[in-house]
Amino acid sequence: GQTHRFFFQGVQMGTGQHWYVPVLVSRGVDTSPGKPSSGPCIALVAGVHGDEVSGIDAVQRVMAQLDPAAMTGTVIAVLGVSRPALEYTRSLWPSAQQGGVGIDMNRVWPGNETADNAAARHAGLLWHRLFVPNVEAVLDYHTITTGSAFTLFLFADLRQPAVRQMAELFPVEHIKDDPGLGGTLETAFVAAGIPALTIEIGEGRRFEPEKIALAVEGSLNVLKHYGLIAGPMGRTAADVGTVFGNALETVRATAGGFLELRVALRDRVTPGQPVALQRNAFGDLVAEYRATVAGEVAVIARDALCEPGQRIVQILYQSQV
Structure with a gap:
C-alpha cells in the first residue's frame, strides 16, 4: 500500500x-x-x-x-x-x-x-x-x-x-x-x-x-x-x-522556402484542397500543396522555414486498400 x-x-x-x-x-x-x-x-x-x-x-x-x-x-x-x-x-x-x-x-x-x-x-x-x-x-x-x-x-x-x-x-x-x-x-x-x-x-x-x-x-x-x-x-x-482512421497521408515539401499553412489541426479536407503555400527567399511562390484524400488534419508543421522532403501536413483518413 x-x-x-x-x-x-x-x-x-x-x-x-x-x-x-x-x-x-x-x-x-x-x-x-x-x-x-x-x-x-x-x-x-x-x-x-x-x-x-x-x-x-x-x-x-x-x-x-x-x-x-x-x-x-x-x-x-x-x-x-x-x-x-x-x-x-x-x-x-x-x-x-x-x-x-x-x-x-x-x-x-x-x-x-x-x-x-x-x-x-x-x-x-x-x-x-x-x-x-x-x-x-x-x-x-x-x-x-x-x-x-x-x-x-x-x-x-x-x-x-x-x-x-x-x-x-x-x-x-x-x-x-x-x-x-x-x-x-x-x-x-x-x-x-x-x-x-x-x-x-x-x-x-x-x-x-x-x-x-x-x-x-x-x-x-x-x-x-x-x-x-x-x-x-x-x-x-x-x-x-x-x-478513427487507418492511414495517414503525408504531404512533404518539394522545394525549400517559407510555408504559409492553409489548414489547422482538426480541419476536414477533401481531395484537391490547398493545405499550404511556399515562397522562396525573394517572396516568389514556388509550390502549392494540396490534399489527395478526404480526411482530418492530424499534424501540421510549426516551423515556417521548410527544406525539401520535410513534412508539412498529415491527414488521417480511412483507406479502402
Missing part, C-alpha cells in the same frame, strides 16, 4: 558512469510472495524521445491521483527513458560514436544488452530487467517532435481486442488503427503478447494542459478497466466523437 521511488540503472556512459531512469512504483495492498501484487501490473512509460515532455507531465499527474492503500495491483511509471536526450531536450539519443550521431530510441526495441550502440543496450536493460518480468499492459506516452504540432492522437493495433478496449477508453481527437512499426516500444510489447498503445499529446518541448488532462482521464479509465482503482469511468472516445 505504498508508492516507492527508484532510479533504474541503465547503460553506462563513455566515462563509465550510468544513466539512471526515474521510476515510481505504486503497489496495492493485496500482495503475494514473489509478485508485485495479486492484481495486474500496468506500466506508464514516457520520455522515449527527449523533447516529448507532455507525456512525463501526464504520467506524473496520473501517479499523483493514485492511493496505493486503495489499489489492487501495481502501476509502474517510467519517467524519462532516454535520459541523455531528455537532458538536452532533443528527440534522439546523442551518441559519441562516429564523431557524434543521434539514435532514435523508438526504433531499437526490444533492445539488446549486447548491441552495437548504447541506446539499444539501454533499451535491452529496461526490457529484460524491468518491463517483461513485471508488466501486463503498457501505455507509452509521446508527442510529435520539435517543429510540428499533433492532435491528441493514439496509435493502436485495433486487431488486438485488449488494445482496442484500452484505446476506446481515451477521450482523444484521433485514433489510428495501426499494425505497428518494428523497433517501436508499442509494437515490441504487442509482439510479446503484452497489450500496448501509443498516446501522442500534441507538441514537443512544452506542456499542453488541455490535451494532458484528457490523456490523464483516459489513463485513469484504463486503470479502472483493469480493476486497479475504483470509481466511475471518465469520458471515452465514444463520448467525445473520436475520429
Whole structure:
C-alpha cells in the first residue's frame, strides 16, 4: 500500500558512469510472495524521445491521483527513458560514436544488452530487467517532435481486442488503427503478447494542459478497466466523437522556402484542397500543396522555414486498400 521511488540503472556512459531512469512504483495492498501484487501490473512509460515532455507531465499527474492503500495491483511509471536526450531536450539519443550521431530510441526495441550502440543496450536493460518480468499492459506516452504540432492522437493495433478496449477508453481527437512499426516500444510489447498503445499529446518541448488532462482521464479509465482503482469511468472516445482512421497521408515539401499553412489541426479536407503555400527567399511562390484524400488534419508543421522532403501536413483518413 505504498508508492516507492527508484532510479533504474541503465547503460553506462563513455566515462563509465550510468544513466539512471526515474521510476515510481505504486503497489496495492493485496500482495503475494514473489509478485508485485495479486492484481495486474500496468506500466506508464514516457520520455522515449527527449523533447516529448507532455507525456512525463501526464504520467506524473496520473501517479499523483493514485492511493496505493486503495489499489489492487501495481502501476509502474517510467519517467524519462532516454535520459541523455531528455537532458538536452532533443528527440534522439546523442551518441559519441562516429564523431557524434543521434539514435532514435523508438526504433531499437526490444533492445539488446549486447548491441552495437548504447541506446539499444539501454533499451535491452529496461526490457529484460524491468518491463517483461513485471508488466501486463503498457501505455507509452509521446508527442510529435520539435517543429510540428499533433492532435491528441493514439496509435493502436485495433486487431488486438485488449488494445482496442484500452484505446476506446481515451477521450482523444484521433485514433489510428495501426499494425505497428518494428523497433517501436508499442509494437515490441504487442509482439510479446503484452497489450500496448501509443498516446501522442500534441507538441514537443512544452506542456499542453488541455490535451494532458484528457490523456490523464483516459489513463485513469484504463486503470479502472483493469480493476486497479475504483470509481466511475471518465469520458471515452465514444463520448467525445473520436475520429478513427487507418492511414495517414503525408504531404512533404518539394522545394525549400517559407510555408504559409492553409489548414489547422482538426480541419476536414477533401481531395484537391490547398493545405499550404511556399515562397522562396525573394517572396516568389514556388509550390502549392494540396490534399489527395478526404480526411482530418492530424499534424501540421510549426516551423515556417521548410527544406525539401520535410513534412508539412498529415491527414488521417480511412483507406479502402
